[in-house]
Amino acid sequence: MSVELERVLVGREAIAVRVAELADELGAELDAEAERRGERAELVLVPVLTGAMIFVADLIRELERRMRIEVVRASSYHGTATRSSGSVALSEIPGDLAGCDVVLVDDILDSGRTLGALQAAIGEQRPRSLRTCVLLRKDVERAVHADCDLVGFDIPDEFVVGYGLDYDGLHRNLPDIGVLAAEAR
Numbered sequence: 012m013s014v015e016l017e018r019v020l021v022g023r024e025a026i027a028v029r030v031a032e033l034a035d036e037l038g039a040e041l042d043a044e045a046e047r048r049g050e051r052a053e054l055v056l057v058p059v060l061t062g063a064m065i066f067v068a069d070l071i072r073e074l075e076r077r078m079r080i081e082v083v084r085a086s087s088y089h090g091t092a093t094r095s096s097g098s099v100a101l102s103e104i105p106g107d108l109a110g111c112d113v114v115l116v117d118d119i120l121d122s123g124r125t126l127g128a129l130q131a132a133i134g135e136q137r138p139r140s141l142r143t144c145v146l147l148r149k150d151v152e153r154a155v156h157a158d159c160d161l162v163g164f165d166i167p168d169e170f171v172v173g174y175g176l177d178y179d180g181l182h183r184n185l186p187d188i189g190v191l192a193a194e195a196r
């Protein structure tokens with residue numbers, strides 16, 4: 012365990028196993044979708060930066076198929092806050108998702124504001140299908156409804172860092188996910 016963490020919630024081995032399972036589940040859903048429609052649409056993964064960076068890097072290498080990757084950037088936490096600010100700033104949404112099978116990928120579902128806003132914005136582009144895959148889902152009451160088709164782990168309502176998740180821009184590089192030690196803040 013890294014010295015920055017007070018407690019590990021999801022360790023690196025469990026993450027690796029689950030990411031491979033998520034890739035298998037997603038691949039099977041996309042195959043079923045193609046079978047149903049009699050044709051395969053272009054697959055586009057849309058990771059939400061910066062938090063989903065490490066998750067998506069591992070996920071796409073387990074998902075052996077042709078895909079395009081189009082990043083979006085969203086931020087709802089500012090600086091040293093450990094609660095969502097209530098407003099979400101989104102970058103420009105990639106403009107060529109019409110007719111594609113789109114998979115929105117984020118690190119964590121918390122209040123639902125980020126994924127809710129992104130699902131609405133991407134939906135306006137008329138993708139053939141839109142799925143959302145999150146590594147973590149926090150056990151909180153959502154401010155905004157957001158659909159999640161694939162979830163890695165359900166976690167309690169604690170502020171976590173590691174494997175892409177940050178506190179004030181730091182600790183994203185920790186290989187395990189856990190609760191930050193008070194001295195590391």
Ligand code: IMP
Pocket residue numbers: 059062087088095099117118119120121122123124125126169170171172176177178
């Ligand atoms: P939401 O819009 O409240 O659902 O927040 C989602 C975003 O907030 C995620 O994409 C994360 O970047 C960030 N976030 C939520 N909870 C945590 C946490 O426990 N640690 C670090 N970042 C978090």
Ligand code: MG
Pocket residue numbers: 059060061062063085118
């Ligand atoms: Mg984020």
